[in-house]
Amino acid sequence: MSILGQHPHTTFRAPADAFAPAPAERRGVARDGVRLLVATDAGIRHDRFRGLPDHLRAGDVVVVNDSATEARQVDGELAGRSRRGPVVLHLATPLDDGTWVVEVRTAPHADRAVLDAEPGDAIRTGDVTVTLVDPYPRRSSPTGHGNRLWRAAVDGPLRRHAARAGRPIAYGYLDRRYPLSAYRTVFGTRPGSAEMPSAGRPFTHRLVTDLVARGIAVAPVTLHTGVSSQEAGEGPQPERFEVPAATARLVTAARAGGGRVVAVGTTVTRALESAVDRDGLLRPARGWTERVVTPADPPRVVDGLITGWHDPEASHLLLVEAVAGPEVTQAAYDAAVAHRYLWHEFGDAALLLP
16 A cells, blocks of 8 residues: 555666665765765756755755654564564654554564564563554554554663663664764754664765855754654654744745755655645644655645655655655656665765755
8 A cells, every 4th residue: 555545656676786785984985975966857967965065055944853863773582472582673752651662673683574463562672571552553564464563561761771782773784783873963962863864964064064154054953753664655653843943934034035945854854844834834843743745745845855765665755756846856766776876874865956
């Protein structure tokens, strides 16, 4: 089933070796030295990320996510009716009632979601017991084969255990485990994300200075990410966000003056569009958002997008198409595949600016 009955128009097949296996620095490249593909209605250009200011103009606003990644992957032992043994537990989101949203994955590399767990199954991790209560936010994965995300009751100091014994959420395509510092952006000052808001990773202090010196504003929002391992057609889960009053004023003023609003990542797009009122004006807002930006429900304040590369059929492609349009998005992905851009959190970047 596709998300909200919609299906991305963009089709491509990423090369099998297109996943970035390590952070740029580990590959001998500076953070802002990763490749940048610039896609506009006029065509495709290739650059390095440090060249971003050359593709923007004075009066534009670059909006970033100041959420910082936490160590949310822990090893555990599952005691269930249908399965027992070692698992990897991903701690997606703490809920307001004290329960957590969690995902159970196969050990030791978290390659696949465990879809045959049942309510009442318990995972022991350190001195903490996590008991699955019910599917979250609703029953059944899109493929119909079990449940991926769970609301879970917690007995014990889970946050303290994760901070002490946990590690950043990672998947099997990486060549090794990397420290939490590799998953932090220069904007990450408010801990709370399960996974890195990775579109902001290539920014450096020098690059931010260059943007500001050219009259391009940089403004923060907060969106604490959940887990990003959605199945094909599965939409994003509810997430906590905040758009501060100063950012709302700056974006409104920039748009009134003819400036463009460039969101750094799907998380920023979601946060901004969650704070737009009925008249199309950006307002200060905070809380939980279930907003899903799609071509059928397009953005009203975001004009451009800085993003990494998403997998075929990923729900994020609908957001990309909503911002950039299907033609520019398809052209960007065709070029990225042809020029062997690198995918995923440590990969290359795109600026989509129709």
